[in-house]
């Protein structure tokens with residue numbers, strides 16, 4: 041390999057970095073860099089709890105309530121705590137346990153992660169008895185029973201079923217802030233803790249909290265992203281380390297374990313055939329979750345009533361013991377009862393992803409690094425030469441002048457603005473990387489200004505700037521809790537400030553765990569200090585989210601709110617979805633990493649982060665052609681679709697392989713572009729109700745118990761089931777098509793029986809099915825970029841259910857601006873249904889409210905599952921005379937194709953099908 045001078049510089053640095061973090065051999069994660077539960081004083085202590093910690097609710101003092109808040113105190117031999125319970129809109133509860141007034145220090149509550157202040161709902165009734173209090177809320181069907189001794193909170197759903205218990209196992213533990221007393225014994229690591237060569241000073245001592253939460257009646261639970269593990273959460277208790285939630289930059293992460301990764305979302309959703317229940321542990325400190333799926337005798341629940349609808353003597357339950365280094369016990373319970381309800385309830389609390397610009401849903405081409413402007417121009421031209429659609433070219437850290445973000449390498453990207461404009465002139469966009477570590481260099485304006493304004497995170501002394509090593513060498517880290525940092529950061533994105541940037545340039549926020557090569561566990565020291573005296577340990581998991589939200593504000597401000605931002609982030613927390621897409625970080629070009637992509641992205645999706653994907657091809661290493669093709673085939677059906685590769689890998693643009701491979705990659709990407717109207721509609725629907733575009737099978741088929749753990753196959757919206765090939769040399773796969781629906785092969789339209797089927801999946805094809813009863817909009821005129829397709833006519837795929845009906849919709853707007861928020865959008869609803877025994881109708885109806893003057897029209901309708909050939913088809917439009925339509929009918933496939941209805945989706949129409 042010939043290295044250019046600039047590469048040498050980086051390689052030297054990489055060597056330094058490897059030395060710094062003690063990696064001797066490249067090839068797998070260095071587990072010793074990261075703590076186990078045993079090496080974490082608070083995790084070890086909480087996990088060791090075996091006896092009930094003995095909290096009781098004090099029934100005679102301090103029990104009071106207002107219209108939507110209940111207050112009481114609980115006490116054990118260690119301390120007395122405040123309990124507060126709030127009724128929240130849409131069948132949601134909030135349970136908070138904190139130190140009473142007079143605590144030595146205020147605990148951090150990550151309210152900024154929420155989508156504004158939670159909306160209270162009034163209690164309907166509060167019934168205080170000598171041994172328990174019963175609260176009902178909302179329409180009275182939302183019920184909670186607080187048992188005093190032992191202290192247990194029981195939550196019921198609208199069916200009256202007990203679905204969740206807090207402190208059922210009596211593991212509630214709360215270290216209050218204390219003054220250090222000489223001669224007194226404290227638990228291990230209480231005032232100071234050392235891991236490897238780093239000592240964490242704890243000037244305020246320990247303030248860890250923990251509680252157990254049981255999902256009653258449930259065997260399966262999901263969530264707790266991000267882990268490279270199965271979708272259905274495993275049992276960790278007694279088998280392995282608890283799931284760890286601590287945002288970390290893990291070099292070459294391992295699969296199938298519970299180690300922490302880049303994102304931490306302390307959210308679990310449990311599902312059974314009757315109901316779904318969700319729960320958020322709102323805490324931004326390091327958190328471990330010890331889990332177990334087990335069963336208990338029904339008699340154990342007798343105390344809280346005989347309301348369990350499940351039959352049999354024993355009841356399954358999924359238990360999660362949450363343990364956090366600091367913060368409150370702050371629990372939100374979403375009582376569903378359907379998967380859709382829980383998803384919406386969580387979305388109301390934590391927010392949704394705003395509608396992305398259309399290009400963001402298309403294909404992204406990235407590499408560390410495209411070397412210079414000429415390289416970018418060639419890559420751009422080659423996509424056209426080989427007729428492969430592509431929307432965005434990305435630049436990694438090497439595009440900068442010495443890893444100083446917001447600058448350009450003067451030799452290689454000296455005329456960056458021309459480069460961006462040239463790419464934009466072909467209908468495409470660009471993205472540059474912008475990381476939170478700021479090179480320590482007085483000649484770098486960002487460093488100088490931030491230093492002068494005092495905007496960096498401070499060391500434990502609270503005065504001197506915190507310093508660490510990252511890509512630029514010695515770096516400092518902006519403190520995004522400081523309001524001035526946020527306004528300064530926002531200003532950096534303006535076109536005046538960010539030299540050579542244009543509105544076609546978007547943002548990638550990497551390394552925002554934050555990654556500190558020289559820090560403990562490759563991140564920031566926990567005792568470093570943020571604005572307002574917040575210790576880093578209190579907010580660690582939220583740092584990346586605070587960072588991307590500041591970048592989002594910057595992208596908004598640069599066009600005065602006209603254009604939609606696009607940001608990709610590696611780190612994430614509750615609420616990240618409001619400002620960024622997430623990818624699964626530095627994976628590897630191995631089959632296992634392709635295979636883990638659906639479970640990892642499903643976990644994020646179900647936890648409220650819908651815009652997710654993995655590096656197509658794998659970041660580290662060189663994929664062989666088969667793996668690369670399979671990854672493109674899968675990636676085309678996953679929300680965020682970007683190819684990316686490490687700087688040491690061989691170039692892997694699609695035309696560098698055999699012709700067969702190139703064409704297979706091209707086909708995969710073209711499949712994505714054909715479905716863009718459907719993706720765009722799904723992201724629009726997400727903004728309305730929080731529904732995730734990519735969803736598990738159980739979300740659509742809640743009673744199919746044998747598919748609860750399924751994670752190789754998944755649904756896109758309610759209409760499409762995908763089963764990508766995820767293993768080597770696999771040319772046919774078995775698929776369970778859920779019962780209770782008719783199914784059709786997506787490509788051919790052939791009907792498929794539900795149940796287990798075997799699908800051909802030769803290289804170059806992917807098993808995809810359409811569910812009967814749905815209508816999917818597509819674009820069939822594939823062009824070089826989505827911006828050139830957005831006004832194209834639609835081909836609609838109508839798949840009939842058992843009754844010969846189907847429905848669906850398509851969303852359209854200008855694809856880039858916020859004008860849709862002022863009514864410049866259009867939702868057109870479609871319905872196919874029987875009208876008389878020998879007549880069916882297909883109706884298109886633009887919704888009221890939207891007034892986007894769409895150019896889209898319908899050029900073809902393919903109806904699947906039509907039992908006989910129609911005699912006559914005509915269309916009735918508001919504007920034109922009734923017209924006869926041409927059609928073809930395939931008797932073997934029972935497929936009807938209505939050719940050229942030629943009707944705009946902006947107007948109402950009806951097609952009559954006479955049989």
Ligand SMILES: *[C@@H]1O[C@H](CO)[C@@H](O)[C@H](O)[C@H]1NC(C)=O
Pocket residue numbers: 257312313314349350351
């Ligand atoms: C669902 O409810 C039915 C009837 O109430 C009950 O028989 C069944 O056991 C329940 N299933 C589960 C998984 O709770």
Ligand SMILES: *[C@@H]1O[C@H](CO)[C@@H](O)[C@H](O)[C@H]1NC(C)=O
Pocket residue numbers: 813841842843
């Ligand atoms: C078909 O119609 C029957 C009777 O109206 C109804 O019970 C059933 O749910 C319908 N099937 C679907 C898939 O909508």
